[in-house]
Amino acid sequence: xxxxxxxxxxxxxxxxxxxxxxxxxxxxxxxxxxxxxxxxxxxxxxxxxxxxxxxxxxxxxxxxxxxxxxxxxxxxxxxxxxxxxxxxxxxxxxxxxxxxxxxxxxxxxxxxxxxxxxxxxxxxxxxxxxxxxxxxxxxxxxxxxxxxxxxxxxxxxxxxxxxxxxxxxxxxxxxxxxxxxxxxxxxxxxxxx
Numbered sequence: 001x002x003x004x005x006x007x008x009x010x011x012x013x014x015x016x017x018x019x020x021x022x023x024x025x026x027x028x029x030x031x032x033x034x035x036x037x038x039x040x041x042x043x044x045x046x047x048x049x050x051x052x053x054x055x056x057x058x059x060x061x062x063x064x065x066x067x068x069x070x071x072x073x074x075x076x077x078x079x080x081x082x083x084x085x086x087x088x089x090x091x092x093x094x095x096x097x098x099x100x101x102x103x104x105x106x107x108x109x110x111x112x113x114x115x116x117x118x119x120x121x122x123x124x125x126x127x128x129x130x131x132x133x134x135x136x137x138x139x140x141x142x143x144x145x146x147x148x149x150x151x152x153x154x155x156x157x158x159x160x161x162x163x164x165x166x167x168x169x170x171x172x173x174x175x176x177x178x179x180x181x182x183x184x185x186x187x188x189x190x191x192x193x
Contacts, residue, residue, distance in 0.1 A: 007031050041139065044171045048075040050088035050145045063123065063189075066113065069093030076149065077118070085117040086149035103143040107166060111135055111176035114150040115162035121154070121182060124189045128160075130178040135166075137174040145169060148176075158182045 003010040008030050015023040053073025060079045061067040069092050077085025089110040091101050115130055150164030159181060166174040 002026070042171055045169060046075075046147050046167050046171065049169065050090070050147075053088050056087075064116065066109075066116070070109070074117075075147070079117055082120045082122070083118065084149070084151040086147060087113070087117050088145050088147050089113070090144045090146075101143070103141045106143040106146050107137075107141045107174065108133075108135065110146040110148045111164065111166060111174075112178075113148060114164040114176050115152055115160075115178050115180055117148065118150040118152045118162055118164075120152045120160075125185055126182055127185055128180045128182045130162075131181055132179050134177045135174060136176075137166075139173045141166065141173050142168040142170055150176075152180070154180075154182070 001009070002012050008028050010026065010028050012024065012026045014021045014025075050071075050073045053075045056067060056072045056074060056079055071088075071090040071092055073088040075086050075088065077083055079085060079087075087110075089106070091106050091109045095101055095105050095109070112130065112133055114133075115128060119128075121128070145168065147167040148164050149167070150162055152160055152162040154160040159179070162178045162180060164176045165172055166176060
């Protein structure tokens with residue numbers, strides 16, 4: 001617990017491997033008032049559902065181990081071409097063996113692909129890392145299908161940002177953002193990974 005306030009609680013968790021922290025998560029939980037409806041909640045379902053999506057190409061599946069155990073359906077854009085894209089994700093494998101994935105786990109796994117599905121560089125020549133991932137929810141997501149619509153913007157010194165909107169079958173519920181660091185590959189990747 002980092003801070004316990006009247007309107008917000010801030011907590012932090014660290015993932016440690018070999019005695020060294022390798023990841024950190026900070027979360028802010030806001031006090032809610034179930035009786036308050038400040039404005040009507042938009043429950044407009046997405047234009048295209050997962051059944052209307054195209055499975056990802058095998059070459060894209062081989063580029064990233066993320067896509068094994070994740071049913072991915074592209075509804076806008078093309079993962080093999082630069083530009084914005086939208087994909088439905090259903091995390092079919094358990095994040096923790098023996099545990100059922102929560103709606104939060106489904107959402108975070110989808111949000112982590114914001115830069116991957118909306119890449120604006122030639123992935124055969126340039127790679128990038130996500131320096132961080134920020135998520136904001138305005139309502140609780142409903143799993144298992146999570147839609148991520150994202151777009152990447154690149155700066156002039158090897159940095160950038162990917163921004164996305166997160167939806168479920170009931171409509172938009174959150175947003176995500178990743179800061180990016182781009183690097184030229186030592187050897188370009190050929191088709192087939």
